[in-house]
Amino acid sequence: MRLSIENTREEFMRLRGQFLEQLPKSCQNCGREDDLHIHHIVPLALGGRNVLSNLATLCGECHGKVHGLKIRESHGKAVKEGRIKAARPGKWGAGKVPYGYDVDRFGEMVINEEEAQIIRLMYKWRYIDNLTWPQITEILREMAIPTKTNGEWSNATLHRIFNNPLYRGEYYLQGEFIGYLDNPILDKTLIDAEDEYKRKYTQPNGKLYVFRCKSLKFGHKAEGGGKRGMGERALA
Template sequence: MTASTSPALGKKRAKKCNYCEATTNLHQHHIMPVLLGGTNDGFNLLTVCKAHHHMLHGIHERASHSNLTKIGLANAQERGIVLGNRVNLKEAGRKGAAAVKAKADGFASRIAGPIRLLRGTGMTYTAIADNLNQLGVPTANKGAWRGDTVSKVLQRSLQVPQVYLH
């Protein structure tokens, strides 16, 4: 189902709020929530702006959505779905931390060489960061470089065992 058509009616949905005729920030409100047996057809959907969507859910939208989430989770449990990870949580955490560390170590070992060369020319960490940003080189987390990021990458690279190929 697309945002512009209703499969049940086969016609375009309203492009403005049914209450105030706003044309931006529109939501499709289920008159009867799907969790309670409502459908996604045009007879159960109402086009409303964000403000009126909040009004329809009551003053505290979170409370209404919270209740619907609780109902959905309870229904899932009744169907036998186990919620959460109750087994090996500490081990999974350790493995996750090890994977993050390995990724960071690998990135640091790859980028540290060029950073050391620039640092050897007398460039400051901030100047190196500016240079990397201008070249479009992303950080390990796909962000922008800062002076302290450059410094931390160099520190990390010193802690990673270096492998030399002959």
């Protein structure tokens, strides 16, 4: 284990020049521009890696606070504020990369066109063809299309996709709006269809109407439906 850690540190020293060019030129916590250090968010000794998503620029004072007595509080604040300050549309912050995108070695989001085509189909099925989530899930399974992690589709997976503003070109990081992407996955037709669908089926309390689906087969009608009543296509 010791050899592995030492090798990782040696790797960091070899790559340090590249990291300095790509990381922000000011402290990602306080904005200071002198006495800058490269901080590993997850320490090398705990399995952290020498990748941009695990690195942050901190000044000597902030770096010292991170490794001081209040390490948890300082670390969390420094990392969150640092990522938000350094973020810009198209630059992936951290966490699981969403379906439809990949991240290149420079930390830039790039569209995975094969997955993006599936995203567009899903939005068409949902907001133009009015298919239900179970119907969409069934189609994806019958087409043998895997998820990002090569798993099976579920309502939870669809929920993440249909509630991710990134596909519309709106980039958020930890709840903070950063800006708009130049080239979103969804085109104007699909964005307008989603907006119209939600306008039409949103209740006064802000929630969408939910209908029970009688069958998963394409084209079957809703079993029940609150205000919309019998005979209309299932919506959720």
